Amino acid sequence: MSTPGNTATAAPDEAGGNRLVRQLKYSAYLIRKNTLTTIGFSIVGVLIVLALLAPVIAPYPDQALGATDMSQALESPSLKHLFGTDEMGRDLFSRVLYGTRISLQIGILVVGLALAIGVPLGLIAGFVGGFIDEAIMRVTDIFLSFPPLLLAIAVAALLGRSLTNAMIAIAIAWWPWYTRLIRGTVVSMREKPFIEAARVIGTSPLYIMVKHLLPNSMSPVIVQASLDFGSVILTSAALSFLGLGAQPPEPEWGLILSTARNYFLVAPWYSFFPGMAMVVTVLAFNLVGDGLREITDPKTRRL
């Protein structure tokens, strides 16, 4: 490829650094070019800021965490309570705001855990092949023959009711998707010349997997993970709604909606705002995921 010798080593490194900057700039350009993707990224940015600053912004942080004020029960939205109050007189704006923290945490932890299980297994299955590949993939097949929400509900129900258990349950339902995805990419890459070259010069299999195969097969996984962020938040809300996830008085959106169900005909705002927060969040991650898909797609990149 490049000319051998010591003089050549400095130049490609520098070019490599420049290339990274160029690539990032180009990605930023592609994001800006697509309005929907820009909107998605902006919303996610705002959500992260809101989540971080929740204790500063929330007018009633103690109520967000469970303190009650029965004299203000079920008040409709006003300047004092932007989103109204719930049946315990808690300020819903504060609670929905704190819910952002919980939802983003759930997304990060669940997707992170699923990636931590799924990616190494997929790498090993794809690279090693043979019996190990067969064994890992048949196990993923079994997990994938359950609709993810069903498996999450069953596991969460068995583990017992808590947000942590719900998150573990969702990750258990989710990892096989990443295993299958990354295995496919690795298999298609295993016989490529650069891997063969690495093998020939005696690079250890672990090094090949981590340094060569992993970085080159991550982009579809990143796209999928960003799309899954939304689905994971929805799934966890569904578990809370069924009483399996977060427990009162945690300000988790699904749980707020679950209690709102008893009052929604007299107090429609009670269910409206937490639901809207969830829709906006999930929508934003879906837009980001779709956008990333386009950015990482070589067909769009080449243009």
Place this chain on the structure above:
Amino acid sequence: MWAFVVRRLANGVLVIIGVSILTFMMTVIIPSDPAARWAGVRATAEQIAKAREELGLDKPLHVQYWRYVTGVVHGNLGTSIRTRQPVLDDLKAYIPATAELVITGMIMALVIGMPLGIWSAVRKDSWVDHLCRAVAVFGVSLPTFWLAMNLQVVFFRWLGWLPLGGRLSGMIEATQAIPNITGFLLVDSAVTLNGAVFWDSLEHLLLPAITLAAYPIGLVAKQIRSSLLEVFGEDYILAARAYGLPNRLVTYRYALRNALAPTITVFALCAGYSLVNTFLIEAVFNWPGLGNYSAMAVITGDYPAIMGITLFVAVVYVVLNLAVDVLIALDPRVRF
């Protein structure tokens, strides 16, 4: 082709065995002791030990698994802790209501999602396309139970057009003879020409079915759009257009047929998801079906019922996917 079908069927059987192992393993890892629960709250240690023996929990795992599988094959899914009935009897009682809901919802998804997707692809990048894509992305981003509650607020509380929940009004149930042939109220009342029951059950079915359809509508429209656009790029479509064939003919006869296979796969996937979504939808609409039963089982910690439902839904899901693969394999254009 037949070789593929046989191989796919064999694989399906293996997967179902795998599903049964996973479901069984889940019952094994339950943190609470089934024997203690079986024996009751005030049981002595001796009684619990006896219950353990009776339930076969003292045997090695593979023996327990064999017991579980032979039981399942003979229709023994255990006894519900909540209803004190065999789980299989409960399932049988609740399945028709859910089947009616899911089938209606999936038909709605097709009837709405297909034209949306086609329209979107034909008028790519027009306002119609943007609108359809917005509907699709909203459909998959809405929390099902929240949509259900909002529909109730609008159509029951504000407009007063549709009932809040249930399958029939109390009035109808009290005054009319409710036919029971297939368990599908719409079909049964239509066959027995009972107009009052028919309209009443239709009114009750509408909101839950739309809620159920929201998610599949989005996915079906998205899939149809992308596979149609792909087919539109093929040479034979260009050739058909060059011949001056009318657009309608090119779209529906030439392109759509070739774009259907991936949509059918997505559709089957959706049907499986919808079955689980009924857990949430039926709970909100108080629909007396499998989903409501499951939600109750989850709330009360009724493990045998939860495991029975999990196994049942997973098997339905596997069979559905199998059926789709075989269906697609029967297409002579597909070669393996």
